[in-house]
Amino acid sequence: xxxxxxxxxxxxxxxxxxxxWAGFPRLLYARAEQPLRFSHKxxxxxxxxxxxxxxxxxxxxGRFAGIPRIDNCAACHTEPQGETTDExxxxxxxxxxxxxxxxLVYSRQPENVRFPHAIHVKRAKxxxxxxxxxxxxxxxxxxxxxxxxxxxxxxxxxxxxCESCHAEHDHERTAxxxxxx
Amino acid sequence: xxxxxxxxxxxxxxxxxGAALTPVPWKLLDDTAIWTQxxxxxxxxxxxxxxxxxxxxxxxxxxxxxxxxxxxxxxxxVVGEAAHxxxxxxxxxxxxxxxxxxxxxxxAGPAVRGGGRLEGVALGAAVARVAAAVAxxxxxxxxxxxxxxxxxxxxxxxxxxxxxxxxxxxxxTPSGEGETLDVLQRALxxxxxxxxxxxxxxxxxxxxxxxxxxxxxxxxxxxxxxxLRVVQVDAWRSPSVALADEWVAIAPGGEGPLxxxxxxxxxxxxGVSLDEETRRVLGASSPRxxxxxxxxxxxxxxxxxxxxxxxxPAVAVGGGDAGGGPLPADAERAVALLNVVLGSVGREGGxxxxxxxxxxxxxxxxxxxxxxxxxxxxxLLLDGSDDGRALPWPIVERVLAKDALVVSLAPFDGAQxxxxxxxxxxxxxxxxxxxxxxxPDAAVASYSVAGPILKAPEGATDPVAFVQSLAAAxxxxxxxxxxxxxxxxxxxxxxxxxxxxxxxxxxxxxxDAPASDANAAWETLVAGGCWIDEAAxxxxxxxxxxxxxxxxxxxxxxxAPGAEGLALVAFAARGTAGTxxxxxxxxxxxxxxxxxxxxxxxxxxxxxxxxxxxxDRQPVRVEGPRGVVRAELRIxxxxxxxxxxxxxxxxxxxxxxxxxxxxxxxxxxxEAASDGxxxxxxxxxREARA
Numbered sequence: 001x002x003x004x005x006x007x008x009x010x011x012x013x014x015x016x017x018x019x020x021w022a023g024f025p026r027l028l029y030a031r032a033e034q035p036l037r038f039s040h041k042x043x044x045x046x047x048x049x050x051x052x053x054x055x056x057x058x059x060x061x062g063r064f065a066g067i068p069r070i071d072n073c074a075a076c077h078t079e080p081q082g083e084t085t086d087e088x089x090x091x092x093x094x095x096x097x098x099x100x101x102x103x104l105v106y107s108r109q110p111e112n113v114r115f116p117h118a119i120h121v122k123r124a125k126x127x128x129x130x131x132x133x134x135x136x137x138x139x140x141x142x143x144x145x146x147x148x149x150x151x152x153x154x155x156x157x158x159x160x161x162c163e164s165c166h167a168e169h170d171h172e173r174t175a176x177x178x179x180x181x
Numbered sequence: 182x183x184x185x186x187x188x189x190x191x192x193x194x195x196x197x198x199g200a201a202l203t204p205v206p207w208k209l210l211d212d213t214a215i216w217t218q219x220x221x222x223x224x225x226x227x228x229x230x231x232x233x234x235x236x237x238x239x240x241x242x243x244x245x246x247x248x249x250x251x252x253x254x255x256x257x258x259v260v261g262e263a264a265h266x267x268x269x270x271x272x273x274x275x276x277x278x279x280x281x282x283x284x285x286x287x288x289a290g291p292a293v294r295g296g297g298r299l300e301g302v303a304l305g306a307a308v309a310r311v312a313a314a315v316a317x318x319x320x321x322x323x324x325x326x327x328x329x330x331x332x333x334x335x336x337x338x339x340x341x342x343x344x345x346x347x348x349x350x351x352x353x354t355p356s357g358e359g360e361t362l363d364v365l366q367r368a369l370x371x372x373x374x375x376x377x378x379x380x381x382x383x384x385x386x387x388x389x390x391x392x393x394x395x396x397x398x399x400x401x402x403x404x405x406x407x408x409l410r411v412v413q414v415d416a417w418r419s420p421s422v423a424l425a426d427e428w429v430a431i432a433p434g435g436e437g438p439l440x441x442x443x444x445x446x447x448x449x450x451x452g453v454s455l456d457e458e459t460r461r462v463l464g465a466s467s468p469r470x471x472x473x474x475x476x477x478x479x480x481x482x483x484x485x486x487x488x489x490x491x492x493x494p495a496v497a498v499g500g501g502d503a504g505g506g507p508l509p510a511d512a513e514r515a516v517a518l519l520n521v522v523l524g525s526v527g528r529e530g531g532x533x534x535x536x537x538x539x540x541x542x543x544x545x546x547x548x549x550x551x552x553x554x555x556x557x558x559x560x561l562l563l564d565g566s567d568d569g570r571a572l573p574w575p576i577v578e579r580v581l582a583k584d585a586l587v588v589s590l591a592p593f594d595g596a597q598x599x600x601x602x603x604x605x606x607x608x609x610x611x612x613x614x615x616x617x618x619x620x621p622d623a624a625v626a627s628y629s630v631a632g633p634i635l636k637a638p639e640g641a642t643d644p645v646a647f648v649q650s651l652a653a654a655x656x657x658x659x660x661x662x663x664x665x666x667x668x669x670x671x672x673x674x675x676x677x678x679x680x681x682x683x684x685x686x687x688x689x690x691x692x693d694a695p696a697s698d699a700n701a702a703w704e705t706l707v708a709g710g711c712w713i714d715e716a717a718x719x720x721x722x723x724x725x726x727x728x729x730x731x732x733x734x735x736x737x738x739x740x741a742p743g744a745e746g747l748a749l750v751a752f753a754a755r756g757t758a759g760t761x762x763x764x765x766x767x768x769x770x771x772x773x774x775x776x777x778x779x780x781x782x783x784x785x786x787x788x789x790x791x792x793x794x795x796x797d798r799q800p801v802r803v804e805g806p807r808g809v810v811r812a813e814l815r816i817x818x819x820x821x822x823x824x825x826x827x828x829x830x831x832x833x834x835x836x837x838x839x840x841x842x843x844x845x846x847x848x849x850x851x852e853a854a855s856d857g858x859x860x861x862x863x864x865x866x867r868e869a870r871a
Contacts, residue, residue, distance in 0.1 A: 111223065
């Protein structure tokens with residue numbers, strides 16, 4: 001390969017690498033902002049003193065509450081708890097009219113999959129951070145990214161994540177229908 | 182710099198190499214795989230408020246209490262009520278109850294069958310056709326018969342009212358699990374209802390009844406199992422055998438002789454005073470006399486009888502398997518006699534008197550199907566209720582006159598409904614009012630009501646409404662109340678009796694909930710409560726002699742020389758061989774695994790396979806006196822050498838609807854005996870050639 005050929009080959013390589021790693025994800029995922037700015041850090045701080053399960057509880061029968069409903073927010077936010085625009089909007093647009101906040105859910109599984117939180121949290125005693133990351137330390141919610149082809153959220157737990165964790169915990173032989181409906 | 186074509190090609194080459202190092206091709210391959218899914222066919226679970234609603238499983242007489250998880254209006258899961266006072270939990274069949282409204286064999290509305298095809302008709306036209314056939318049967322002097330698999334319901338009363346107004350109305354029921362109780366009840370000097378005081382029984386001997394699999398109320402059996410010794414008498418290693426404390430392996434048909442041989446030893450050991458006839462029968466039925474036909478050594482019979490005497494109170498039950506059908510009448514009499522000599526009738530831990538349900542509505546005494554004269558029925562109305570047990574068509578066909586009209590009210594086009602010319606489907610399970618009566622073995626009466634959770638389709642006809650329509654077409658006066666109104670009347674009668682206790686669902690279990698009036702009792706029952714009677718006061722349970730016929734004893738003592746072929750051991754789990762097809766999504770039990778032997782498999786012992794020159798998993802033909810089915814051979818070392826075990830259900834056509842499955846399983850090959858049993862069937866098993 002001559003020097004000139006190497007130059008054009010490298011240029012093509014670098015261009016496509018840049019396009020593939022930087023441009024492709026922007027093309028593949030539709031980004032959307034959450035309806036409100038929400039700080040997990042503030043809520044989990046010593047001042048508010050909330051644990052994950054205070055807003056995302058597991059019911060007695062094992063059902064997971066998921067994203068808290070507006071009633072949960074209303075328990076503390078009947079009046080604005082600060083002076084930010086989002087706090088004002090929370091009270092005026094959602095808490096007062098008792099309207100649910102249309103949160104975009106990062107972890108909504110496809111319809112053919114079920115994930116029982118109760119077994120993982122109560123029996124296997126897996127910390128929330130193991131799958132959801134250090135959400136409690138984030139000051140703002142990241143953009144919600146939806147895969148334009150599959151329609152799934154980018155933050156979705158992948159089957160490979162489940163498999164590797166199950167392998168770690170000696171549960172490689174979990175049957176298909178344990179997770180797939 | 183001039184860019185040449187060669188430069189562009191090098192650039193493209195670099196780009197291609199670079200693309201392989203980016204997520205683009207791999208991610209696109211992964212994500213576009215979703216386009217291979219038939220997305221329009223993927224079920225989309227409902228979203229909405231989650232509620233838990235009470236229900237009852239009506240696929241068999243156990244009537245297990247259920248909680249149905251609904252998302253919005255759609256039931257998405259069923260669980261058994263673990264803490265129910267009559268015995269909690271539910272079987273795998275019951276847990277798929279909510280699938281049945283969408284079963285592919287579900288009928289959408291009235292239809293008539295002609296040339297093997299179903300043609301939808303209006304309800305009025307279907308009723309008119311049935312009414313014309315009833316009028317013709319009256320003219321021809323033939324019977325109009327209703328076959329009810331769950332007698333004693335308000336629907337049964339509606340049938341009774343209609344039949345009472347017809348000159349030859351016949352209300353019939355097939356044999357069920359309570360055969361031993363029936364024999365004992367018929368032998369009582371004073372009529373009384375009997376139940377089994379299972380909570381205080383020490384030993385239970387089951388002659389082929391699936392007592393540890395699906396018999397009586399399974400939750401009750403689970404509750405008492407810890408302190409109950411179970412001896413299972415079976416010709417094959419049935420699920421109850423696998424769970425029992427002791428298995429007495431017998432030759433097929435050996436139940437009656439074994440019970441009689443045991444009775445002779447027990448009578449001797451206990452020094453029971455016997456009437457002349459019983460003494461004569463038992464005198465000719467020593468273990469040595471009957472051991473050859475039972476396939477059990479005389480010493481084993483002696484030791485088992487000794488154990489029954491020592492471990493009293495002991496109870497023996499027959500009744501048979503859901504697929505194998507009832508024991509012959511003489512075998513049931515032998516089992517009843519064993520109970521008599523054990524002193525189990527009228528004692529704690531044995532057979533005790535039970536009071537009837539208040540407001541019981543059986544205006545006509547049910548006739549046993551086996552007692553209906555042959556070729557006497559001009560119109561057969563198959564009630565839509567299910568007992569979960571097999572009923573081979575030849576047993577029913579025997580009573581039909583030539584050109585008889587068969588009408589089915591079952592919600593599905595399966596089992597006997599396939600033989601019907603007119604189909605008026607009732608609502609599917611969970612879509613109709615229904616009631617749960619005590620199981621035959623229950624020591625006290627009980628009652629609960631289940632309301633509809635699903636909306637029935639337009640074409641579904643409530644059985645009470647059908648009876649009223651038919652009565653109107655025949656100009657017969659019957660009560661006007663709807664199904665719900667009749668259930669309310671019955672609850673009012675239960676409440677007015679002023680006995681027993683009402684329990685209501687409460688946090689974590691059930692609590693007593695006395696009702697101030699009939700309306701309050703109704704509300705409690707509809708909300709998942711239950712009425713439980715108190716124990717009956719001690720009653721005179723003196724018995725008349727109850728022994729097998731001399732002819733049967735002779736036959737057992739001197740069996741005919743070896744018959745040709747293999748003895749057919751038919752079996753099925755309760756709920757898989759009745760009128761309701763199981764859910765096609767019950768995949769784990771039958772389609773994907775060998776947890777249960779499906780109706781497509783014929784099992785023989787290793788010796789029989791060798792003698793027949795057959796190998797494991799080979800396609801075979803099972804040839805019976807009335808038909809032939811194809812199956813896959815499996816070698817089961819637990820089977821006696823001259824038997825073949827073949828499931829009577831579930832029907833492969835129900836599990837694989839639309840796949841064009843040919844008739845399979847035991848039912849197409851069984852031979853019906855005159856007493857309504859099919860245990861004596863002998864078949865040939867041959868290699869199936871393509």
